[in-house]
Amino acid sequence: MKKAMLSVLLLALVAALAGAAITYVNGITEPVIEENVANEERENLLKMFPDGEFIELDGYTMNDCILSVYEAKDRGYVVKAAAYGYNTSTPIIVLIGFDKDGKTIGISALQQQETSGYGARCFEKIFMEDTYVNKTADDKIDTLSGATRTSSAMQKIMEAAFEAVSEVR
Amino acid sequence: MKAVIYVVILVGVYALAYILNHRTKKPAGCENLREECSSCHIVSCPANAVYEGGKDRD
Amino acid sequence: MKLLSLALAAILVNNVVLTKYLGLCPFFGVSRNFRSAIGMGLAVTFVIFGASLITYFLYYLILLPNGMEYLRLITFILVIASFVQLTEMFIKKYSASLYKTLGIYLPLITTNCVVLYVAQENITMKYTLLETCVNSLAVPAGYMLVLVLFACMRERLEGADTPRAWKGVPIALITAALMAMAFSGLAGII
Amino acid sequence: MWRNFKDSFIKDNPVFSMFLGLCSVLAISTTFNNAVGMGLCVTIVLIFSNVIISLLRKLISNEIRIPVYIVVIASLVTIVEMLVHAYAPSLYRSLGVFLSLVVVNCIILGRAEAFASKNDVFSSAADGFGMGMAYTFALVLISVVREFLANGSVIFYDPFDPEKVIFGFAFESLKPYTMPLAASSVGAFLVFACFAAFFAMLKNRAADKEKEADKQ
Incomplete structure (x- = not known):
């Protein structure tokens, strides 16, 4: 019976050590991760409005496309939105820049793993420039043949973004 | 600190389940239930070659 | 409606074995004959459903309020392992016949990647409770479907005279590749 | 010492001949960089x-x-996952869920049970290193083939800051002939099947040679 007690005790000790080690390492890495995420966010925003300062707004109605809306002081807005295109395991995350009166002035894909050669064509520079940039809320965003699933997801993102910006303005 | 207690409780539950399971005897008639899957070498699977040799260990 | 498309996607389109390569270790080992494939499928379905429900509650009731999300991996592993042990114990106690079909596979499931993947996915995809239940039933159903299909083909393969080097797992991999091609054809349905 | 090292690389390479850790091998070997990470x-x-x-x-x-092994391995993997998440974010994003799936990787539990629980510390560490290198060797082999087939070039960039490319070779002339299939799951199964068959052939040949030697 003593041996069983000893092994149970040892197991509890191993468990305690494991828990303590994880908490300790987490103590070190948690701030580093947060800081990474924060300055990565800033980097993306700065790409949209070089050296603007950003305040996060939340005056828009929540829908599952919009991740966050920022206002660049008296220069415009930046909307971060996500949707699932053809690839249903990794969402498309996009950052859209608006000027003060709600016209899109820039767009950049933060994360997209659509099929190369088909869906990925939506994210080529030329296509993005002329379909998504300097459009207002009432312009129609057209889709790309051969990449219907991806471009319709982008359409959903653009509509949600326009709606959010109009509410916030 | 809460994390340590939490992990210890969790491991305790697992150890309890593990020991309870090994104490309950297998129902009659299926002691040497052996599946001839030879190609995967998952060690925790009783059909594994490791158990052949180490019969006395368990 | 969203739940149905979620279930359909989990079973056919993002099938866990063919598009995400999970659960391959036992997949090639166990699917020798039809009966063992069914046994394995049922055992995996039961364990995934039970374990992911427990991990769902543990995560949202204990880990999140106390800010201990970083313990999620060790929680998942320990919950899955203890759940497997408990189910094996119950089956041993109460039904010898069930133990005859499932008994051999239960300890195997603790090292099965699918179980951990589903538990993790329920959290990262922020599913609600209902979606978690549907997902935890649909993914193993997809796993079982592919396992059973594969078992039938495997029996025919044993008969065929494959070249010596290709016997066993290599030829099974080629069959899996063909199945993956077939399943990727279903991608547009949802 | 060299003899058993070569053995664990070629003859009983955990991935090719014992088919351990298949889940991560097929999924991660899309790019050379992921494979090394x-x-x-x-x-x-x-x-x-x-x-x-x-x-x-x-x-x-x-x-x-077994419970002690599982607790030790799970906490080690959690710690490694946190460190990678903090200090190599690009690697963490590309490995994704498979980093935490290392816990159920059959190799680690297998070596713990079959080897570490019977030998002293130094040889266990050496065995762990040997097995790890064999696993990496297999992973890198497959990923070079798959990445080359898929996009005609293999690049290895520093995991700590993704812009700096350490080395890479690309054949511009081959670019139009790339096969995106190799990066998909179908390609993974096919490429791995060929490697598994190749190693099985090596093993059969070695076995036949031994049989001849015994017959004489």
Whole structure:
């Protein structure tokens, strides 16, 4: 019976050590991760409005496309939105820049793993420039043949973004 | 600190389940239930070659 | 409606074995004959459903309020392992016949990647409770479907005279590749 | 020493001949960079788990040896996952969920049970390193083939800051002939099947040679 007690005790000790080690390492890495995420966010925003300062707004109605809306002081807005295109395991995350009166002035894909050669064509520079940039809320965003699933997801993102910006303005 | 207690409780539950399971005897008639899957070498699977040799260990 | 498309996607389109390569270790080992494939499928379905429900509650009731999300991996592993042990114990106690079909596979499931993947996915995809239940039933159903299909083909393969080097797992991999091609054809349905 | 090292690389390479850790091998080997990152993580976890388990081997009673292994391996993987998440974010994003799936990687539990629980600390560490390198070797082999087939070039960039490319070779002339299929799941199965068959052929040939030698 003593041996069983000893092994149970040892197991509890191993468990305690494991828990303590994880908490300790987490103590070190948690701030580093947060800081990474924060300055990565800033980097993306700065790409949209070089050296603007950003305040996060939340005056828009929540829908599952919009991740966050920022206002660049008296220069415009930046909307971060996500949707699932053809690839249903990794969402498309996009950052859209608006000027003060709600016209899109820039767009950049933060994360997209659509099929190369088909869906990925939506994210080529030329296509993005002329379909998504300097459009207002009432312009129609057209889709790309051969990449219907991806471009319709982008359409959903653009509509949600326009709606959010109009509410916030 | 809460994390340590939490992990210890969790491991305790697992150890309890593990020991309870090994104490309950297998129902009659299926002691040497052996599946001839030879190609995967998952060690925790009783059909594994490791158990052949180490019969006395368990 | 969203739940149905979620279930359909989990079973056919993002099938866990063919598009995400999970659960391959036992997949090639166990699917020798039809009966063992069914046994394995049922055992995996039961364990995934039970374990992911427990991990769902543990995560949202204990880990999140106390800010201990970083313990999620060790929680998942320990919950899955203890759940497997408990189910094996119950089956041993109460039904010898069930133990005859499932008994051999239960300890195997603790090292099965699918179980951990589903538990993790329920959290990262922020599913609600209902979606978690549907997902935890649909993914193993997809796993079982592919396992059973594969078992039938495997029996025919044993008969065929494959070249010596290709016997066993290599030829099974080629069959899996063909199945993956077939399943990727279903991608547009949802 | 060299003999068993070569053995663990070629003859009983954990991935090709014993088919362990298939889940991560097929999924991660889309790019060379992921393969090296994953291989290193697995090797680190393998070495530490072997060392810790062989330290404890005299204390653990037979009854609870699997629970101790699982707890040790799970906490090691959580720690490695956190470190990668903090200091190599691009690697963490590309490995994704498979980093935490290393816990159920059959190699680590296998080596712990079959080797570490019976040998002293130093040889367990060496075995862990050997197995880890064999795993990385297999992973890198497949990923070079798959990445080359898929996009005609293989690049290896520094995991700590993704812009700096350490080395890479590309054949511009081959670019139009790339096969995106190789990067998909179908390609993974096919490429792995060919490698598995190749290693099985090596093994059969070695076995036949031995049979001839015994007959004489």
